[in-house]
Amino acid sequence: MNEFAATVNATEYPPHQKHKVIFQTFDNLRPGEAMLLVNDHDPQPLHYQFELERPGIFSWEYLERGPETFRIRIGRTGA
Amino acid sequence: MTARVEWLPLGHVTHGYRRVFVVYENGILRHVINLAHMPYESVFRVKQLATAARVDDSSLWWGLSVIAKLVSDGTLLSSENPETADDGYLQIRPQVPSPDELLPLSVYRVAVKKNALCFPLERTSQCEQEGIYGGHPTHQ
Numbered sequence: 001m002n003e004f005a006a007t008v009n010a011t012e013y014p015p016h017q018k019h020k021v022i023f024q025t026f027d028n029l030r031p032g033e034a035m036l037l038v039n040d041h042d043p044q045p046l047h048y049q050f051e052l053e054r055p056g057i058f059s060w061e062y063l064e065r066g067p068e069t070f071r072i073r074i075g076r077t078g079a
Numbered sequence: 080m081t082a083r084v085e086w087l088p089l090g091h092v093t094h095g096y097r098r099v100f101v102v103y104e105n106g107i108l109r110h111v112i113n114l115a116h117m118p119y120e121s122v123f124r125v126k127q128l129a130t131a132a133r134v135d136d137s138s139l140w141w142g143l144s145v146i147a148k149l150v151s152d153g154t155l156l157s158s159e160n161p162e163t164a165d166d167g168y169l170q171i172r173p174q175v176p177s178p179d180e181l182l183p184l185s186v187y188r189v190a191v192k193k194n195a196l197c198f199p200l201e202r203t204s205q206c207e208q209e210g211i212y213g214g215h216p217t218h219q
Contacts, residue, residue: 015093019091044120045094045095045118045119045120046119048118048119048120048122048123049119051119051123051126052119052122052123052126052137
């Protein structure tokens with residue numbers, strides 16, 4: 001069974017759609033599920049956006065932290 | 080003389096928010112002010128300044144604090160500042176505030192409830208003399 005319910009490779013989307021796609025994907029997760037985010041830079045601003053817009057219902061774990069590829073496990077911890 | 084500050088829905092810019100405020104003086108629309116950019120990280124830091132209290136929209140708290148100060152200290156008054164834009168439109172990149180530059184949470188919450196921040200301008204100088212923020216608005 002796949003560890004991730006969904007994967008978003010942010011490098012495949014134009015800048016104005018990246019965060020929208022990521023949040024849509026996260027919102028479709030069920031509690032306990034996780035998504036994999038792949039990016040070519042550290043998405044720290046996105047992390048802060050999650051803190052502001054999805055407080056208390058997500059987890060954030062770096063699986064790979066650069067220098068060229070960043071892979072983050074974003075889990076849904078609450079409804 | 081009274082000031083009334085209203086706001087538009089939250090907008091996004093790259094890696095941050097933008098907030099647009101509309102300022103009325105005595106019921107007359109005087110200014111439209113665009114605050115951008117407000118980085119997510121900075122907005123999160125502002126949220127943390129609320130410490131034990133919970134603020135659902137810290138970009139609004141921050142933005143209202145900026146606008147209230149601009150209004151109450153006379154920066155936006157064309158009579159005091161002839162350089163103010165003729166069309167009333169301003170774009171400002173706000174600096175991350177210190178705790179004492181933010182509106183009291185009680186004032187912020189009343190504004191959210193009313194969908195507007197209202198305060199008398201005449202009391203500004205008195206408030207400044209009393210050391211209250213630099214003209215913290217009080218609600219009518």
